[in-house]
Amino acid sequence: MGPPPVARGEAPFPERGTPIAGISVIIRSLPDLLRATILNIELLLALITVGLVVGTVVALLEVYGGRGLRYLAMGYEWVFRSIPALVLLILFYFGLSEFGINLSPFLAATLALGFRSSSYQSQIFRGAIQALPHGQMQAARSVGLSRTQAIRHVILPQAFRLAIPAWSNEFSSVVKDTTLAYAVGLNEVLRHARFIMVRHYNLAMLAYITVALIFFVLTYTGNRWLGWLEKRLRIPGLEARGGGTL
Amino acid sequence: MELVFEWNWLPQLANGLVITIEITVICIAIGIVLGLLLAMARVYGSRWLSLPAAIYIQFFRGTPLLVQLFLVYFGLPTWGISLPPILSGILALGLNTAAYQAEYFRGAIQAVRGGQLMAARSVGMSLPQAIRYVILPQALRIVIPSWSNELILMLKYTSIVYMVTVLDLMGTGYRIAARNFRYFEVFIVVALFYLALVFIVTQLLRLLERKVHIPGLGAGARMEHH
Amino acid sequence: MSLLVVEDIHKKYGKEEVLKGVSFSLEKGETKVVIGPSGTGKSTLLRCINRLTPPDKGRVLLDGEDVTHPKSNINKLRAQMGFVFQDFNLFAHLTALGNVRLGPMKVKGMKKDAATKLAMEELARVGLADKADAYPAQLSGGQQQRVSIARALAMSPKLILFDEPTSALDPELIGEVLTVMIELAKEGMTMLVVSHEMGFARSVADEIIFMEHGVIVEQGPPDQLFNAPKHARTGEFLHKITELYGETA
Numbered sequence: 001m002g003p004p005p006v007a008r009g010e011a012p013f014p015e016r017g018t019p020i021a022g023i024s025v026i027i028r029s030l031p032d033l034l035r036a037t038i039l040n041i042e043l044l045l046a047l048i049t050v051g052l053v054v055g056t057v058v059a060l061l062e063v064y065g066g067r068g069l070r071y072l073a074m075g076y077e078w079v080f081r082s083i084p085a086l087v088l089l090i091l092f093y094f095g096l097s098e099f100g101i102n103l104s105p106f107l108a109a110t111l112a113l114g115f116r117s118s119s120y121q122s123q124i125f126r127g128a129i130q131a132l133p134h135g136q137m138q139a140a141r142s143v144g145l146s147r148t149q150a151i152r153h154v155i156l157p158q159a160f161r162l163a164i165p166a167w168s169n170e171f172s173s174v175v176k177d178t179t180l181a182y183a184v185g186l187n188e189v190l191r192h193a194r195f196i197m198v199r200h201y202n203l204a205m206l207a208y209i210t211v212a213l214i215f216f217v218l219t220y221t222g223n224r225w226l227g228w229l230e231k232r233l234r235i236p237g238l239e240a241r242g243g244g245t246l
Numbered sequence: 247m248e249l250v251f252e253w254n255w256l257p258q259l260a261n262g263l264v265i266t267i268e269i270t271v272i273c274i275a276i277g278i279v280l281g282l283l284l285a286m287a288r289v290y291g292s293r294w295l296s297l298p299a300a301i302y303i304q305f306f307r308g309t310p311l312l313v314q315l316f317l318v319y320f321g322l323p324t325w326g327i328s329l330p331p332i333l334s335g336i337l338a339l340g341l342n343t344a345a346y347q348a349e350y351f352r353g354a355i356q357a358v359r360g361g362q363l364m365a366a367r368s369v370g371m372s373l374p375q376a377i378r379y380v381i382l383p384q385a386l387r388i389v390i391p392s393w394s395n396e397l398i399l400m401l402k403y404t405s406i407v408y409m410v411t412v413l414d415l416m417g418t419g420y421r422i423a424a425r426n427f428r429y430f431e432v433f434i435v436v437a438l439f440y441l442a443l444v445f446i447v448t449q450l451l452r453l454l455e456r457k458v459h460i461p462g463l464g465a466g467a468r469m470e471h472h
Numbered sequence: 473m474s475l476l477v478v479e480d481i482h483k484k485y486g487k488e489e490v491l492k493g494v495s496f497s498l499e500k501g502e503t504k505v506v507i508g509p510s511g512t513g514k515s516t517l518l519r520c521i522n523r524l525t526p527p528d529k530g531r532v533l534l535d536g537e538d539v540t541h542p543k544s545n546i547n548k549l550r551a552q553m554g555f556v557f558q559d560f561n562l563f564a565h566l567t568a569l570g571n572v573r574l575g576p577m578k579v580k581g582m583k584k585d586a587a588t589k590l591a592m593e594e595l596a597r598v599g600l601a602d603k604a605d606a607y608p609a610q611l612s613g614g615q616q617q618r619v620s621i622a623r624a625l626a627m628s629p630k631l632i633l634f635d636e637p638t639s640a641l642d643p644e645l646i647g648e649v650l651t652v653m654i655e656l657a658k659e660g661m662t663m664l665v666v667s668h669e670m671g672f673a674r675s676v677a678d679e680i681i682f683m684e685h686g687v688i689v690e691q692g693p694p695d696q697l698f699n700a701p702k703h704a705r706t707g708e709f710l711h712k713i714t715e716l717y718g719e720t721a
Contacts, residue, residue, distance in 0.1 A: 082444040083437045084402035086416060091437070094423070095430035135561035138524055139620075143575035143627060144551030153578060158565045176310035183409065190312060197320060205321035212309035212317070219308055235565050237609015 022203045026210055029196050036192040037214055040178040043109055043188065048174055050114025055121030060151065062122065063129050073122070080119035085180050088112040093184040109181040113174070120170050128163040129155060164230045171226060172219050179215075189214060250428050255435060262418030263439055269336055269404045269414060274397060276340030281347030288348065289355050290373070299348070306345030312406055314338045319410045335407035343400055350396065354389035355381060387458055394451040398444055415439055473536055475500045475662055476631060481520050481530035483513065490516050491527070492686035498631065503663040505673040508683035509709065514666040515558075517683075518633045521664070522553050535630060551579050554624025554632035558640050560616040562608040568595060568619045569604040572626045579627070594622040598652050614645030618652055631662035638669060670714050674698065682706050 061073040080088075093108035103111070132155060140150035182190045193207045200207075287299040306314065315338040322329065329337065358381050366376035408417035419436040423429040476498035483491040490513040498504055506514050519525040521532050523539055523546055532539040539549050563571050573591035576582040582590070595601045598618040608616055617637055624632050634653070638646040650672050657663060657676045667673065673680050674694045681691040682705075690697065690706045701707040 079441065082402075082441045084405040084416065084440060086405045086408070087419075087433055087437050087440065090420070090423075090429060091433050095433055098428070098430045133559075133561070135557060135559050136563065139555075139557060139561035139563065141524065141547075142522060142550055142553075142555035142557075143623065144547045144579040145575065146547045149578050153574060154563050154565075158563075161565065172308075179310040179312045180406075182312065190310075190316070193316075202324050205317065205324050208313050208317045208321055212305070212313050215310055215313065216308050235609075236607045237564060 022200070022206055025196070025200055025203060026206050029192075029207075030210075033189055033192050033196075033210065033214065036187060036189040037218070039106075039186065039188045040175075040181075041218070043106060043113075043178045043181060043186070044175055046106075046110040047114040047117060047178075048171065050110060051117030051121045051170075051174070054115065054118035056125055056156075058118060058122035059125035059129060062126050064147070064151070077119045077122055080116050083116075085113060085116055085177060086183055088116055089180060089184050105181060105184045105186040108184055109178075109186055113177055113180070117170065117174055120173075121167070124163050124166045124170060125159060127166070128159040131162055132158055161230075161233050161235065164226065164233075168223055168226045171222055175219050175222060176215060249431055250426075251431055251435070255422055255432060258418050258422060259415060259435065259439055262413055262415040263443065265332075265412070265418075266401070266404050266414040266416075267443075269332070269339065269407065269412075270397075270401050273336050273339035273343055273404070274400055276336070277343035277347045277396075277400075280340070280344035282351055284344060284348035285351035285355060286377070288352050290377070303345045303348050306342050307349070311338070311342050311403060312409070314342055315406055315410065331410045332407070332412050334410055335404070335412050339400065339404060339407070342403075343396060346396055347393065350389050350392040351385065353392070354385040357388050358384045387460060390451075390455050390458070394448075394455070397451065398447060401444060401447060402440065474498060474533075475502075475535060476521070476664070477531075477533040478517075478521060479531040479533070481517065481527045481532070483516055483520060483525065483527050490686055491520070493530070494683070494686070494688055495530075496681060496688065496691065498662060498664060500630075500662055501660045502678045503657045503661075503665065503676055504679045504681055505677040506664070506666045506681045506683060507668065507670075507673065507709070507713070508689075512683050513686045514683055515635050518555070518635050518664070518666055521633060522550050522555055524555075547579065551575070551627050552630045554621075554627060554629035556617070556620050556624055556632065556634045556637050558636040560608070560613070560620045560640070562616055562620055562623070564608055567605050567607055568600060568611065568622075571608070571619055572623045575623065575627050591622070591626055594625045595619070597625065598622045599648070612645060613641045614648045617641065617645075617649045621649075621652055621656075625656075631664065632656070634663065634665040634667065636666050636668070638667065668713060668716075670710070682709065684709070 058073045058076055061069045062077075065073065089109060089112045092112040093103060093105060096103060096108075136154055136158065137150055140154040141147070145153065178188060179190045181188055185191075189211055193211045196207045197204045284299045284303060287295040288303075289296075291299065315335065318329070318338040318341075319331070319334040322334070362380050362384065363376055366380040367373075371379065404414060405416035407414055408420055411417070413421065415436060419432050423432040426432075474497040478497065479495050481491050481494045482489065494513075494517055496504075506517070508514055516525060520527040520530075521539070523532070527540060530540070534549055534552060537549060538544055539546070562568075563574065566574065569588065569591050572594055573582075573584075573587040576587040576590055577584060592601060592604060595604055598621055600615060600618055600622065603611060603615060603619075608619070611619065621632075621637075637653070638649050641649065646669070650669060653663070653665070653672065654676055665672075665677075677694055679691055680694050680697050682689045682697065682703075684705065690701060690703050692702075696702075697706055698710060701710070
């Protein structure tokens, strides 16, 4: 399966009286659209988790790893940041099926977009870790903590807090990227808008503006929540020092 | 499992690559012009200018690019405006990148210290002159890192135009793969093309930055993406 | 057997040799103060002793165990040596209490309740029990440094290394830190202190070590160095320093 690139037929003339009838169609379709949006949200959470876990590991490898691991991490970052999301999606969904690995659209999208996000997140975390004063690691080691313990109990708790603003940017970006899963046939909200549009060709504008508004709300809510999280986790005196590229 | 590769893919993909580059250049150009105008409307404009600009920016940064593309491609015809696929793509991408660039320019303009403008006016320059000869030369250097980031991003995001039948690098790859079902092999090559493209452009941008660098005029601009 | 033996330490940074063969020892209960012009490697020396900076040549023995050996259990050894930094380096994301009990909990495996009790005792010892729930940014410099001493004490170390503990403090705050340090010395803690505080050195040190250009020029009891130094340079330096910093005790 998978959508062929969309071809467009002749645009019909807009019917009279359509605007009001059109809006009522949209309103009736709202429950379906919102249900489909849940799929976007699920994809968002799944892929951002992948990105978070892998991103942290890659960042740690880059900061604390030996030369080999460091180059590996940097190479990983470079690859996943240079390849377009759509190419990754196609590779994971269609490409892997050549080897007999048939991923569902959801899983393919989670992995493709997740690994991509991880390369951006690893940059963010690396910046945060490097923005911390050297003294923190030294003090942790002087007390006798091993490097792993120091990373776990002293470095990461601070680095994650420092990273929240930049991470919110990535979050906003990723929310919107979930629509790309359309390309591998995921039944997310953009696909549903297309269903509406196919039946009511002249409602294309309204349908897509509705989707746009849905995303507005999603992004806004997400960012509000992240702002609340940042306040809740805030520690007096812990701000970005040294002006690193966060 | 045998992997297949055919040399005749390369010239086809190369053609697609040219289209990709063309699309990128044009939409970035639209983005620069429109973005600068929007940024100046936000920084120097009255309420009547700065508010619509802000709404525009909020909309195009806050909604997915794909939705914007479909709005242009499917939506505009219902208003009687029917554009060929490639122009729809360029328009949507251009409008989108303009919003992001507007924010980067705004940040850079505001990073130029207020004293600069005061000094320019004290010498007798009008506001447009001050902007042109004092503010912009500095702001444009400050904006380079975030702008470079945007350029690279755009290079990759142009790939969405394949969804409206444009035969850019991505679209060409899709067409080849749809015929021979060698999605993996074809798209690995496509990925390599993009890798090479991004690498070359990144190096060129570094050269640019070094060439226009002025000691003491740095940038700490934040990176953002779609 | 001496508690701490420092043998022929050499350290180079790039082309510059910062430590050119430093040797001395420290007995249990002794307090020694290292003085000398800035940049003579005094801080580097301390960091070599707990191997935050590995020396290029030479050995450090803590109770007979080789700290500098690559195969040594460095975390275990560091847990036996306290280190107080010039910049305090308190863990910014933890309260004073959190800072002091992290080591006992994670390195020594103490349970939270026991560690908290211990931490509160050490905070009380440095006079900051009432600030247990404050974050480092909410404390003055002197308070932060005292918490950092409590953090070192909580590990029950065999000795404590002090790297210019008062140099980053405002003059009015120096006193409270020195008071704590003098108390520790009186209680019999083994201490190696790099400092400019001559009053402290004079009243508390068993021996003063004068370093310059990466070597020990002279070492001996305070009286000897102040009144009858063997080297002219020692006398010069002490004179200048006492002029500059006065005698705070």
